[in-house]
Every structure is written in structure tokens, then in C-alpha cells.
Amino acid sequence: MTAADRRHVLVIATQCEAMPDLEDLDTAARSLVAVLTDPGIGACSPGLPDGQSLLLGRLGADEIWAAARTAVSHAAHKGATLVMAFLGHGMVTGEHPTLYLLGWKSVDGRASSAVNVKDLLGQAVDHLGVRGVVGIVDTCNAAAAPPSVEALTTGARGGRTSLHLLMASPVQQNAYDLDLSKALTRLLTTGVATGETHLGLNTLTRHLRAADATRRVVTLSYDGDSKSDGLWLGQNRQAAHGSTAAVGPRGIGDLTAGLLALFPDRPLPVEWTTSMLRDLQREVAALPVTHRRIRVERALDSLIVAERTVALLRSFMPKQLSTPALRRALKVIGTHWRGPLAEERDAVEFVALNHPRSEGSCRPAMARFVVALAHDAAYDLDAVEIRAWASEVGALLPYNDVVLATRETSRQRRLRLVVRLDSPAGDWPETLSAWLLLDGDVHLRAVFTECPPSQTGAEAKLVEAVEWAEAEAVDLGLDLRHIDIALPSTIMLRWAPEEVLNGTRLGEQYEVRPRWSIRLDPPAGMRWINKHARARLSAVAARDTDCATTWLLEDRTRQRDRLMDDLRNGRLTTPIGLMKHPREDPELMDLLLAFTPILMWPAGPDGRAEHCAQVEARWDGLPAAFLAAYRARWKGDRSDPLADLRSIWDDDEWLRFCIGRGVRSHNSPGSAK
Structure with missing residues (x-):
């Protein structure tokens, strides 16, 4: 191994007497050292001159400091890259959060009794002779570990150094069960199915975030060394072995x-x-x-x-x-x-x-x-x-x-009722149109007239349409489970159709989905919206990354020209959430729904961070989880934040029906029955 290739590792894994015992610390630390010192993976030499790569157990803060400084000096003497890992309990203090690693006798909240990881890393990366530092921080509050930008760009080396950090948790958030160390060990052991010969921070982070336990990992990369060939954590075994x-x-x-x-x-x-x-x-x-x-x-x-x-x-x-x-x-x-x-x-x-x-x-x-x-x-x-x-x-x-359950579910999904509030002016209608779909095609159509133009009138006619569809379902020997209710934006903002009573709420008996009525018959100049929505849905389904909903603050929605420009020019292509109820602003809803098939907004009070987090965490269960949350709230359970949100959430079957309606309406005026 040449000096340029030399790599050292020191893993510090410590318990704290005042904190809960970390049961997997021994196994996690030893496994991590094993892969980092494996010649075919981490290719690291021991970080201490006496041949040790691991400090484990009841370590005092002074002992940790002394070992870390020795490892830094040893790496500088050999001209090596230094890989340092910190496993244990972490706390933060100060106006600008600083991570402290708790040693055996450390006291939670007392910085002087613990190890300042930020200072330790800052000293390591600034030490002349060290080729670069790779840090693994598997503690709570791990993202408070990086040195400041000033510390990295000034000092003895004037910023000509490199630091890569992989951290288990954001500031003020917990890390659990040493999951980062375990997952990283597995990844390095197996390699990754890419063409890369060495696994750096970006690739490892992408694959770590694919697992639930390590989705919240935080990274930092600083490279101010023009002679650096890039820092890495492991050789990719799949590149070598297939x-x-x-x-x-x-x-x-x-x-x-x-x-x-x-x-x-x-x-x-x-x-x-x-x-x-x-x-x-x-x-x-x-x-x-x-x-x-x-x-x-x-x-x-x-x-x-x-x-x-x-x-x-x-x-x-x-x-x-x-x-x-x-x-x-x-x-x-x-x-x-x-x-x-x-x-x-x-x-x-x-x-x-x-x-x-x-x-x-x-x-x-x-x-x-x-x-x-x-x-x-x-x-x-x-x-x-x-x-x-x-x-x-x-x-x-x-x-x-x-197989039995799938066939029963398929049987229940064969019928779908679509009801539109026919309201050219955007207010309560005098007629309702209904289509009963069988296997995606129109089976029957009906128009319900003499509807008093009020909420009460619309609800009565909606119940009549549901009963009409149920009678036909009985004749077909099928179950009706799914109802789409197409509304103009003015009504959408003040009415929850799933709460309409027919004995019990419709949302208790059926999968009720509110829809945007303009999709059924787009006016001239807007006939592109349904094809555009299908493309957006396909893009959302194909994403490799976490849910990327864009949550718009009220100030952003008031800048209507800028918002329009962002939508038209493809700068806002994700599902959209509003942090404030649009109130009497149906024009905003129409603008957004023209460009997105997925739109969410708060039903009452303003949206909060927990609403955004719940949407992200439960993305794969949406939109069904919204109705489940409403049902729970009707029963008195107010624990689910999703019940605070309303949504328009299109699906491909609905959009295909809308496109078919548009083709018949615009190309064959006399064909609708």
C-alpha cells in the first residue's frame, strides 16, 4: 500500500452509566470494524500505533479524547486518510447546537463531562498530514457533529482538506438501536449493484435511505483539497464479484x-x-x-x-x-x-x-x-x-x-359510480349527472333533475343517485363500493360529500372520492389537462425517492403570476399541498388542479409540520388513509393528523374516464346516452 492509499480506522463505541444500556453496541461496533479493516472492503489499518482499531465499552471522556488525538497524529505521521466512527449516546448544547458524545461517567446536560465531537472532528480535519477524514456518527442528535464552515475553511490548512460525514439523525431527533452502523455494515459487506468500484458517501446514503430504519440519515461533504481523489468507505464487492x-x-x-x-x-x-x-x-x-x-x-x-x-x-x-x-x-x-x-x-x-x-x-x-x-x-x-x-x-x-381475497376485491371493484354536480356557475346545481361504470366502461347513465339549488337539495339528489346505482348493482349481482363525486372548486372548498347521511355517512359505506368537475368536460383551451395529469401520476409512481410534495405558504400562492409561471414552465411538478385553507379562492384551486392530479389543503386551521410529515411517512397508503382518518374521527378518535386535511387525488381509471368523456363530447356530440 502506497502512502497515498493508506487508510486508518478508529471506532469508538461507548456506554454511559447514566443512560439506558445500548444492547447491540458490542455486535454493531465489532461488525463495523470487521468490514472497515477487511482488505477487500474498507482496506483500513488500525488507527492507533499499538494496533487497535476499536475502543469499546465503559470509556471515559478523557480516554476518548486521548485516543482520538493519538489516532489523528498517527494518521498525519503516515499521511493516511482517517476513518473515525462514534457509537453511543449523544446530547446537544448551546445556541448553535454542538454534539457531545457521552462517556461512561458523563452527565447528560453537562458539556464539560463529555466529548465535543465538533471540536474533535475540526481538529482532525485541520491537522497537517491527514489526507482527509471520514466520520460515522451513530448517536442521537448526530447532525450537530459537523465543524462550522469557518472552522473548515480557515485554520492551519486554510481549508485545503476533505471531510465526509455520515450521521444517523437530525438535530433534536433520536437514533435507534445503532441502525446506521448495522445497515452500513450490511451495505459494505454486500456491495451495491452499480458500476462503481468504490462506495462513497452519495451512493451509500442513497441506499441507506431505501431502508426504513435509516431513512433519516444526514450527510455532509466538504472537499477543499485539489489533490484529493475523493473519500470513500468501502470497495464495492459487487463490482469485483458480480x-x-x-x-x-x-x-x-x-x-x-x-x-x-x-x-x-x-x-x-x-x-x-x-x-x-x-x-x-x-x-x-x-x-x-x-x-x-x-x-x-x-x-x-x-x-x-x-x-x-x-x-x-x-x-x-x-x-x-x-x-x-x-x-x-x-x-x-x-x-x-x-x-x-x-x-x-x-x-x-x-x-x-x-x-x-x-x-x-x-x-x-x-x-x-x-x-x-x-x-x-x-x-x-x-x-x-x-x-x-x-x-x-x-x-x-x-x-x-x-387468491380468494383478491377475487372478492376485484368483484367489488367492478362497479364505480360517478356523480357530477352540474353547476356551470360553480354554485349549488339544479341537476346532477350520474354514470355507473362496469369494468371501466359506462354501463348506465342518468340525470337527476328538479334539484333545489342548495346543499340540502344536492345531498338529497346525491342519495337518490346512490340508491339508483345500488338497485342496478343488485340486478348485476355485484357490490358498489366506489363513488366519485365531481365538484366545482367553490363547492369543493366548503363541502365534504363523504359526510352526507344516508342512514350512516356515505364515507362509512363507500370509498368516496371528491373530484374536480372541470376534468369531465374541460373548456376550450384546457383539453390538455387530463393527459397532463396522467403523465404527472406516472412520474410520481416512478419516483425512486421519498415523497416530494411541495407545500406552499400563503405568500407563495398570493404571487399568482409567479406561481403560474412556475407551473407552466415545469418548475413545480410535484404533488402540491397548501399550508393555509384557500377560503374563498376557487381560482387558486382551478389553477393548481389544472397542473397537478394531487392537491391537499387543511380543512380548518392552518397546516402544520406534522401534517407534512404524516403525508410523507404514509404516502404509500394515500389517499385511502384520508378516509380512514375521517372515519376514526367520526368515532371520536382525534389522534390522526390526516383527518385535518382535504385532498383531490386523481387515479388513472378516473382520468381515463374523463378523457373518454372528452373525446365523446367534443368529437361525437350525439353519441352520449
């Missing part, structure tokens, strides 16, 4: 983490075959029962099911192995996936390794996933190939249950 074995990156990472705890001294293979998994399964089954053995057994069982499932998908339904199809199936089964999908095995192993523990194994979740994929592509759910797979992996019973 990814052709029976287990993919996610599976290898989960399995490796368990095996490092069960067999700490055993060398592990880079790739696994099915026979290796089964051999290991038999070996582990012979061990005494411990929580570590159980963890590995679960991982092995899930990965064997996953390997068989991947084989089924590749042989029987290869046309479904596209990113949109996999994402749709994951959403249908309620699995929260973020980040890129490199191959179908990513999705399958995610389902296998993140199944509900209450179900005992991954088989029910995997059955739901396979059925969702097959149903989406209109495959025969009784196909011999799928049933052979279900039998082979021991999932025949859950598979049959899912």
Missing part, C-alpha cells in the same frame, strides 16, 4: 449481520448458492436455541423462499419484471419501499426479510406479492407454475387465501 448467486445484496447483508454475531470468527463467502444456504440451515438447527440462532434461522428460511420466488418470476412472468410493475405490487401489499430497484431480487428479498413478525414467516407476505404481480398482468392465478411454487415453498394455504 451478482449471480442465489442471494442478492439485501439478503447477504441481513444474513451476514446475523452470522457475524453467531460465528464471529468464521470467514464468510462473498456469494451464496442454494445448497450452501440449506447446508447452513441444517448446521444452525443443531445449535442450542438462542436469539442469535433464531435470527439466522429466520433469515435463512426467508432467503430460501426468496430464491425460489425469483426463479418463478424469471421463468413464468418475466414481462412483469419492470420497475413500475414491482413498485405497484409492493404498494398493493402495503410494503414501504424507498430507493432504486436494481433487479427484481431487490424487491423479493425486501418482502422476504421485512414481513410482519406476527405472521410467523415470510410466506403470507410473499404470496400477496406474487398474486399482486400476477393479477396486475392478468395472469391466471390458478396456473400450474404458480401453484407448484406455492407448494414447494410451503405457501399453498396463504396463497389460496390471497
